[in-house]
Amino acid sequence: MSQNTTTPEGTQIVVMGVSGSGKSTIGALIAGALGVPFVDGDALHPQSNIEKMAGGKPLNDDDRWPWLTVVGQTLSEAGATGTGMVIACSALRRAYRQAILDSAPGVRFVHLDGTRDVLSSRIEGRSGHFMPPSLLDSQFATLEPLAADEPGMVIDIDQPVADIVSETVAKIRSTTGVPNA
Numbered sequence: 001m002s003q004n005t006t007t008p009e010g011t012q013i014v015v016m017g018v019s020g021s022g023k024s025t026i027g028a029l030i031a032g033a034l035g036v037p038f039v040d041g042d043a044l045h046p047q048s049n050i051e052k053m054a055g056g057k058p059l060n061d062d063d064r065w066p067w068l069t070v071v072g073q074t075l076s077e078a079g080a081t082g083t084g085m086v087i088a089c090s091a092l093r094r095a096y097r098q099a100i101l102d103s104a105p106g107v108r109f110v111h112l113d114g115t116r117d118v119l120s121s122r123i124e125g126r127s128g129h130f131m132p133p134s135l136l137d138s139q140f141a142t143l144e145p146l147a148a149d150e151p152g153m154v155i156d157i158d159q160p161v162a163d164i165v166s167e168t169v170a171k172i173r174s175t176t177g178v179p180n181a
């Protein structure tokens with residue numbers, strides 16, 4: 001077994017993807033498995049962003065930049081204290097991910113990837129969420145999928161939650177040198 005170069009506590013993960021891809025569900029479970037805190041990026045949006053989305057209007061870059069700054073700062077602080085963190089954040093565009101990396105260079109992205117059909121059925125199936133299903137098209141229009149030269153992994157969401165979590169945790173551990181449980 002090779003020496004660990006990164007502790008699980010130092011792990012900084014952004015679970016990304018369009019609305020309904022499972023960022024909150026999977027992110028919380030991954031954090032639990034890794035033993036690090038979980039933050040839902042939706043809780044870091046200014047109220048004006050939440051109201052805009054709830055009103056059926058997609059966010060634009062100007063809406064997202066201040067939010068992304070807070071996401072980056074939150075990850076950076078977790079890295080500095082060595083606690084590590086998993087954060088759910090759509091991070092739809094490459095420039096958004098680069099801004100996060102500029103704040104927290106150790107971050108790796110977990111892109112929860114699925115077809116429009118799967119996403120549509122997941123969103124239609126949930127209740128009590130501010131994000132209307134009508135915004136799914138704009139989410140896909142904005143999405144720039146995680147590319148091979150970006151740090152992280154792409155995970156197919158068309159499988160049970162437990163399988164997504166075990167696949168993701170195994171991949172995170174394999175790239176930090178931490179043996180799989």
Ligand SMILES: Nc1ncnc2c1ncn2[C@@H]1O[C@H](COP(=O)(O)OP(=O)(O)OP(=O)(O)O)[C@@H](O)[C@H]1O
Nearest residue numbers: 018019020021022023024025122126131159160161
């Ligand atoms: N692998 C899965 N199989 C079946 N249902 C799932 C799966 N992953 C998530 N779900 C369900 O899909 C819905 C969307 O998941 P979730 O709210 O975690 O997505 P999200 O990406 O955080 O959404 P948003 O960005 O809009 O907040 C929820 O009802 C959740 O229970």
Ligand SMILES: O=C(O)[C@H](O)[C@@H](O)[C@H](O)[C@H](O)CO
Nearest residue numbers: 018019020042059090092131
């Ligand atoms: O970048 C965005 O458009 C937003 O972050 C959205 O993706 C929502 O916050 C989230 O996904 C809730 O549905």
